[in-house]
Amino acid sequence: MAKFAASLPHVVLAKDNRYTCSDQGQELIKSDVKEHKLNRVVVASCSPRLHEPTFRKACEEAGLNKYLFEMANIREQCSWVHLHDREAATEKAKDLVKMAVAKAALLQPAEEIEAPIIRKALVIGGGVAGIQAALDLADTGYKVYLVEKEPSIGGTMARIDKTFPTMDCSICILAPKMSDVGHHPNIELLVNSDVVDVKGYVGNFHVKVLKKPRYVTKDCSACGECIEVCPVIAPNEFDAGLAIRHAIYTPFAQAVPSAYIIDMGICLNKDGVIVCDKCMKACDRQAINFEMKPETVEFDAGTIIVAIGADIFDPSAAPNYGYGKYTNVITSLEFERLINAGGPSGGHLIRPSDMQIPQRVAFIQCVGSRSDKIERLYCSNVCCMNTIKDSLLIKEHWPETEIYVFYVDIRAYGKGFEDLYKRARKEGVKFIRGLPAEVIEDRKTHNLWLIGENTLQKKLYEMSVDMVILSVGLEPRKDSEIIQRLLTLSRTQDGFFMEAHPKLKPVDAATGGIFFAGCAESPKDIKDSVTQASAAAARSGILMARGKVTVEALTPIAYPENCNACGLCTKVCPYNAITLNKELKRIEVIEAACGGCGTCAAECPFGALTQSHFTDEQIIAQIDAVTEQDAEKKVVAFCCNWCAYAGADFAGVSRMQYPPSVRIIRTMCSGRVAPKFVERAFARGAAAVLVAGCHPGDCHYINANYQTQKRVERLWKKMEQQGLNKERLQLLWASAAEGERFASKIREMQAMVEKVTLEDVENAKKVFEKALGGG
């Protein structure tokens, strides 16, 4: 590789080196820059999304403007995805380096502009993670808006009886934090509220929150008189439906805020007609107000922490365990409410069928985890330890109870976990490897038969217990998609939010100024949630403390001499950062407002605009480099930095294999891809061209990728008119999570490329030869 690189024009020094990202590696770069007076640096290694900042820093320290650095992604997008075709992989790597060098030759130094950061934070979700993050930020002195969709903060932790491995009372340790939130001068608590709109960018978000009416005013003293008289009842969500609540209720004793709320879904008073006024009559403080309407609260925030938590798997999706059919089959969450002294049974573990204390109890693990049958491939992390904790709770109260735990593997990975596991075994809890194939109820006794295979003893078992507890897993919130869309985030295939980097940026979102805490990012226990929350708080605190954010120098460069003031660019700019000065017949760019997508440059028909660091010349140089040899065998791919390119990286990280014919040119946004780039690729004989970006609506630059679509469609039309096979130009929407989607698209295109004849290539060359001018 190094040898090949050295042979390239402009290259004066090429070195082979392991771990260039390490300190030594960086030192090497610095010294070489100084020693050889280098004015450009190219590193061929991993993805720029991972280490570009590292190397840019090194260059800067060596006195080289960081915009004079370029990277060739020969790992995620080459070696890792062509594991079984070393030769082709090597050829591709050469191309990638050649492209990088070609671009590097044309790089220009640039200065970054700075934007101020609003010193206020939005925390979405009031579970333990949201609570911790909010308190940390508020204690640091930042104003925090904590938005919770339920009537009270507390989340899932508030519903759990004891925590593992320490066995302390969950609500007892949470309640003080909850009331701290309620009283904190820096925290504005918005419960029963949804985030409905977020505009802006890192440091300058504008947020709209819809506050749903409570129908109970602040005057409520939570005396409870109204509940006494309310004639409408429903199962209480907080108690997992094991206890009732009234239409007017408080979710639970320690709720914050403690004010009551009316469930209009079941209240008798509809259409503004008060049919039943018992609560109104019972309330001395006249705190009940059926005229309350939803209100929209608007505010600005510099950073956002997403802590929306996780849903609990509904085991009726796994019918073989009879949940929802057999009353004595309960979930681990229902267990928590049963064993909780404040719960519906006053802390007595009773089986619903006859309210008797069970003698034989079975726990079934991995219900909703690690199963392809129900498409929950991941491990939910908390279930093993939760079951162990629960089994010990039973032993504590009813030592005689026989307890069987059916598991796949016991994962006691955390601090103090193994001790707890051992204790359970010592207490006589029986662990049987191998989940039951099914659970069958005895109609008369309502006892439950478990049938399955003990995979250690290679023996079938068939046993009857009084009660079965399904150790249910965690899954992404149903409304994750909404938050994803509002904040332009990406999610893993499991559906949990994806961090900017799994190792080095575990709480940052790819989108600047947004961070994750708790189960929103992946299933985790209370301790990890709190840890991550504090981390997220710290990360967003860093941004706000600095008070300003530097915007990458990716803004447009204008050539007024070419501009004839047509105003097309002003129309496509998603940020209205370009205005048309009618008097002076030219355009003006507001750099601070510019998001850096470059779609204006792609739109300009007169070459009066280009994007700094992604200039036409640079991109054309890359195209030319790709098409120098065997163009007719290659696919030129333009991928946007945030989705498609990240998706390709993800394919690499997951070692998804695809044909080596593709050469990826990175642009910030697919909206940067000017028709002339595509035309030039064909004019130089490329077999096919791929333009790939974020899904419509998920564009990192609001809506710039709608321009991409328009332009590609125009090209298709042209190709059809000219009798070309429009299949040769492909458009792909792939999110950062959709590595497989990217890979399969390449496979599909490869099949098509093999059918492309030399004649086809020549026709295309003719049609587009005009595109050869310039560059």
Place this chain on the structure above:
Amino acid sequence: MSTELVHPLSKYLRAAMMPHIWCSGCGNGIILNCFVQAIDELQMDLNRLVVVSGIGCIGRVAGYANTNSFHTTHGRPIAFATGVKLANPELEVVIISGDGDLFAIGGNHFIHAARRNLGVKVICANNFNYGMTGGQQGPTTPLEAFTTTTPYGNIEHPFNLVHLASASGATYVARWTTLHVRRLTQSIRKLLQKEGFSFIEVVSPCPEIYGRQNKMRTGLEMMEWFRRASVVEHFSDPAKAEITREKIVVGEFVDTEKPSYEKLLHEKIAQVGKEAGKWGEQGAS
């Protein structure tokens, strides 16, 4: 068995006058029901209460309420009540009458009592027409509505009563329909506790007379219209609260305080009396 049944509110009604003369589905009975309910909730001293009514179906209400009551000539209940209230300010004087009585023939008395802020309370049953005389057009008949005197559709613009009341200076103005019985009862309680001139418009079904001429043959159809069209909006602009087929804005429009006419009058009397020297035993107050 049913004959011995005693309705909890029957003590507020004159047994001899029951059952009332109103048609099936007529809202007047509901208004009476809410009124006595409010009195019951407030535990009002019936001896201090005077119910005054005018002419029209609802005019009979004075005879039904088991309290001091007077059934005046057409349009004059407010004028009569003025005499009662000034002569004995201790009395709580409530005028319950119809839209024609209060706003056509009696309109002048209404606006002037409101202007003076006389401390009487007015509850108007608005049934959009003259029911007692067989369904003629009145001051609240909607445009295009059919009545026995607008056989081709009404071309007169109706009064927006809550707007009229607030513009005239009423210190409490509310509108409800007979479907909003709870709020109406609460509203009447409030009305009875105000010092100044207070007004509640009750949009009330008149299926037999008005409804059948306007494609709403039963009380239920009219009540369903109220349910469909009503929007509860407190303290919205009364000027924008015209009643239409599509929308009936209900709620409180005005709730302010200013000294009542009788209060100011008796203050003056006290002041003048002091200057003139003590008067004799025949003093009014």
Place this chain on the structure above:
Amino acid sequence: MTKKGTVLEGVHFMNGDVACAEGAIAAGCRFFAGYPITPATEIAEHLSQRMPEIGGIYIQMEDEIASMAAVIGASYAGLKAMTATSGPGFSLMQENIGLAVMTEAPCVVVDVMRGGPSTGQPTLPGQQDVMQAKWGSHGDYEIIALAPSSVQEAFDLTVEAFNLSEAFRVPTILLADEVVAHMWERVVIPPAEKIKRVNRKKPNAPPQEYMPFMPDDDLVPPMACFGEGFSFHATGLTHDEHGYPQTSSSEVQQRLVSRLCDKIRKNAEKIVRVQGVMLDDADVVVVAYGIVARAALSAVRKARERGIKVGLLRPITLWPFPEKHVAKIAEKAKAIVVPEMNCGQLVREVERAAKETPVVFLSKLGEDPHTPTEILEAIRRNGQ
């Protein structure tokens, strides 16, 4: 102008309107509702000053209809109440005067008569409302009307009007005329304790047994007022003794309406008052009322000087009409002369009562009242 106490005791020089207002106060009136109209306005003006001084209510209503209604309301709330107006306003009051009759609300209506019909002659005298006073409202009823012919009488008869209305629970009308109203004369107001005041009968039955329209032997029901613990109903509809509407019972209509008439007719003796001058040997009798009677009196005196046997009969009570007195003088008199400031109203009642005795009518319209000479002339023509 006031001294201690409410009654303006002593000797005064005042006009008829003021005397009427002071009479009301002396009678115990503590409520006045009215509307400005010439020539009765001074009554309102004076009471707007006096009522507050004595703890009474003065209110100017939006019109005469409201004034009359308010007066009935005040009466039912327990106060002696009055309104004052002139022809046009009197017409507006008629419907509610009917209501006062039907609900037997004691009250006084002052009508200072001016020239009509319609707006007519606001500043000139007339006697054109005599029949309106009797028949002005619809339906059958009896009413009491008094006609003062001096400022002193404006005082005395206002007190009398209140006493009669209280005694018989009937609206009583003071039919004054513009001259009496605006004429200034000496008025002597006796000490308060010397002034006779009648108050409405109060029920002695317990509230639960009380029937608001059940009459005593004098056909007048005792009257409870709002707030006195008697919860009762009153209505303008035909009603039974409970006050409950009986709109389709001929028997109740018969009983009620005839009683409303009879309580006045059968008590006429107690109500009717006349002034007779030199009637014993009179061949000619002048029957005159109000200001005209003043001219008639001096005409009678002049005629006597000339030796004509002439006398004067002055009805003080116009309604109920003093027919017995007229019938009595008609037996001896050869002729009866009736001067009126109208086209002939009370004269018809005189003719009815006088039977065969010829009645000469002397009409005067649109200027000052009859002069003594005019009346003397008529006496001489009929005196031979």
Place this chain on the structure above:
Amino acid sequence: MPVRLWRTPLDIEKVKLPKAEIHIIKDQCNGCGYCIQYCPKKVLEESEEINARGVHPPRVVDEGKCIVCSFCTAVCPDFAIFVVEKQCEGGC
């Protein structure tokens, strides 16, 4: 909370909901039907019988369903229906 609430709550027996005693003064009813239409629990229906005023008074379908909101009492123009809460010690 997405987990389906399918169980009969364990404390359903313990909750004391008001027990109703519905009284209909049949001959006072004028048959407007408001009580039937606006009963949130659909406890009433029109009966076959014809009362003194010549209309069909309401009939109780299921007194057990009544939760004593008393809207029928409040909306009746004829004072012909009222509901009292059964007072009984312990659950009834």
